[in-house]
Amino acid sequence: MGVSRFRLPRLGRGIGRAQALSAAGVFAAAVLAVNVNWLSARTYVRWDFTSEGLYTLSQPTRELLRALDEPVDVVVLLSRADPLAVSVRHLLAAYRAETSALRVTSIDPDQQPAQFLAIQQKYGILSGKTEDGRIVTDASIVVARGDRHWFLTPDDLLRFDEEAGRVQPALEQALTEGIANVLGTEKATICFSRGHDELGLNDAGPEGLAELRNRIEKNNYAVEERDLRTDPGTALAGCRLLVVAGPKLRFGEAASASIVRAVRDGMSALVLASPTVDDDGRFSPSGLEPVAALAGAELANDLVLETDPGRRLPRGLGEVFFAEPVAHPVTRGLAHGGRPELDVLVSESRSIVPKQGAGVVLRTSDAAVSLGDVRPILEGRLGDVVRAAEPRRFVLAVGSELAKPREGAPAPRLLLVGTASVAENRVFRDPALYGSRMFVENAISWLSARPALVSVPEKPSRAIGLGLTEEALSEVMRYVLIYMPGSAAVIGLFVLLRRRAVEA
Known part of the structure; x- marks a missing residue:
């Protein structure tokens, strides 16, 4: 009986063909992945599933x-x-x-x-x-x-x-x-007046403005000095904002009139009008009364003294004290919810009487008094004068926004402050005076605001935290007492009936 030969199938050719097909599949998948990545890079698409469309660009x-x-x-x-x-x-x-x-x-x-x-x-x-x-x-x-x-x-x-x-x-x-x-290629110009013994723009001493100038230049503004005595008619040309910082000499009619004209034409102004004393010891006008009237206020010729021990500094006569900020764009970050969080230190301030259209920005406590001249101080009668005066609240700074002079032009803004101490170098060098620094920086930002170069639609607002109304509380009660227990009972009943059906 012969032994038949058992021949094994030729598997080598089949295995090689399968390996070739696998390699081709891997290569095709790699090519497909490269194409998908290339198309994704060329046609980048993002999906925004937020209800407000927070990440959908306008x-x-x-x-x-x-x-x-x-x-x-x-x-x-x-x-x-x-x-x-x-x-x-x-x-x-x-x-x-x-x-x-x-x-x-x-x-x-x-x-x-x-x-x-x-x-x-x-x-x-x-x-x-x-x-x-x-x-x-x-x-x-x-x-x-x-x-x-x-x-x-x-x-x-x-x-x-x-x-x-x-x-x-x-x-x-x-x-x-x-x-x-x-x-943008052009920088807005902030001008500082000179010629009336104002604080020095390049003065690095405690009462200079060198620190303020440095801060302004770091924020993309050009800084220039303008002398209003030489040619008041054209001295303020090109100024986006004029800063009058603590003049000791009285402004003439021509100089103040040029400021009024420039403001009506679209320029904003920051007036830091510290009190000045004449030869008779009385506090004298600054000559900037027309500018104050344009802002809807009146500059008083006095010196404010704070008698509240919680606000005045221990040294001095009460002329150095912490002013209370009032809710306003200039006091952003200083006051929240109508309550002050950071106070502004002022020194030797006059009071300001707000009239029509002027919003209060800084004020004293209700225990402050004012002096009309310095003779009680020189004669040692200050205590008697303060006790005889009726304490009340004084306004130290007001702000106002006027109508646009023409279509497309920014609305001019005015800020009157009764002291120049809020802008001095010491404010930027002493960390304890951060409130004063924030005040003057906010003032510059608010006054020099330029119209937006682009108009981006606003996103819808939403509520903060929980707003539980009576209807919402009733709905919560129904969920807790009815819907959730009922859903659990229905699911349990379904599982029970299902098991019985399977066992049967």
Whole structure:
């Protein structure tokens, strides 16, 4: 009986064919992945599922970003624990999807102290520590192009309405306007008057304005001095804002009239009118009464003394004290919900009488008095005069906004302050006077506000926290007592019946 030979199937050719097909499949998948990535890069699309469309860019923003032909740097100075960090990161991702000219750098002040210190010194950013050790800054985002930069504060990114209990996101508006501002080629000019013995713009002493000038120039403004005595008619040409800082000599009619004309034509003005004394020891007019009248106020010829021990400094006669800020754009960050959080230190201030259209910005306590001349001080009768005077509240600063002189022009604004001490160098050098520094910086920002270069639609506001009405409480009660127990009972009954059916 012969033994039949058993032949094995030829598997080598089949295995080789399968391996070739697998390799071809892998290669095809790789080619497909490359094509998908290439198409994704060419047609980048983001989906925004937020109910308010927080990360959907408006048409003006997209047009601005697509028109960028030079790099713009955006430096984010938010810690990881900051509630705004996630929103800012997602919004900047949407910005970068529209242009490659945007260079974003995120620096965590807590985790990257060396890099934060370099940025802080470069742009002059203030910082401090909270009770839990986190570093907070006065600028959350810096937008820069070349030597021009723009600061965005936390108040610029979110708008709170404490009375209504609502918050309105303003991330896109703030970022887009910041980019538009650094793209501009012209700097707004802030002029300082001279010729009436004002505080020195280049004076580095305690009572000079060198620190204020340095701060203004760091914020993309050109600073110039204008002498109103030579040619009052054209001396203020090109000024976006005029600062009159503590003149000791009286303004003439021509000089004050030129200021009034310039303000009516669109220029804003900051008048720091410290009290002045004449040869008879009486407090004299400053000559700026027409400017004050244009603002809807009157400059009083007096010296305000604070008698409240909680507000006046122990030294002096009461002429150095902490003024109380009133809710106003100039006092942003100083007062919240109608209650002051940071006070402004003033020294030797006159009072201001608000008339029609002037809003109160700073005021004393209700225990202040005023002097019409300095003779009681020189003669040692100040105590008797103060006791005989009727204590009351005095206004130290007022602000007003006038009508636009023409279509498209900015509305001129006026701020009258009864003292120039809020702008002196000591305010910027002493950390204890942070309230005064914030006041003068807010004043410059408010007065020199330029019209937005782009118009970004506002996002809808939403409620902060829980708004529990009677109807909402009733709905919660129905959910807790009826809907949730009922749903659990129905599910349990269904499971029980299902098990019985299976067992049967």
